[in-house]
Amino acid sequence: MEEIVTRQHYSEQEKNDIFNNEFLPHINSMYNFGFRLTLDRDDTKDLVQDTYLKAYRFVESFQKGTNAKAWLFRILKNSFINDYRKKTKEPSKVDYQEVETYYNSEDVNRQITPDLRVESLKDMIGDEISNALNSLDVDFRTVIILCDLEGFKYEEMAKILDIPIGTVRSRLHRARALLKEKLSEYAKTMGYKNTEL
């Protein structure tokens, strides 16, 4: 999914204004995204710092007034893949196309319907939700962060992740099913014996 980038010409003052007014306001979301990807505070600081320095260096690829948050998230995601993913303790990489094709079959979708109730979810404290999210493989985790935590639209997610919208939708569907499985396990350990939907 190649995009044509039109270079802008900004004065030093304009660059600083863009950085301070359009980039820096997103730093908490960027920090949260970085942490949810790396699961390590020190790596998160390095990743966010690298991202902001790259954003400043390549600011002329950014058109003032457009979606700065999506632009920054895309840089952070690429930096994570290129520089951090190798050293992050992740389960072995799987072929997601294969996984997505397999899990989109109707038979499998029927099998993975989790046993979970709204009442048991509401009794969970923050840690269970956070731990369940963090336990997902990074590609599934990422779509939930972008959609549910950060509120990006499918089209924006497709651009951030360099994948087709159809893949965004199917990956999100699978990620939510996996998250519900994790939450269902927590609900059972909390004593919700009858957790059938």
Added chain:
Amino acid sequence: MTPPHNPFILADGKKPTCMEMLQLILDGEATAEQQHYFKVHMDKCMPCFKTYSLDATIKELLQDKCCKDVAPAELIEQIKLQISQNQAG
């Protein structure tokens, strides 16, 4: 009586599953026509009704419990310092 037109049906004629419709609604990606169709559908479809409540609750919990990280002040200062040093260099 002919069934109401399903606005979720794609150009290729493929009929979406309940879960596919529900996801578009939950994520705010459905058109006004699709929202209306789904509301009528959900009144008659118990699995959709239950799953919608569950998925909406999970989405709310994620927003409530997993978005509270604040970037440390020293990180912001460090970034600003690096940029001013790069400009000076």
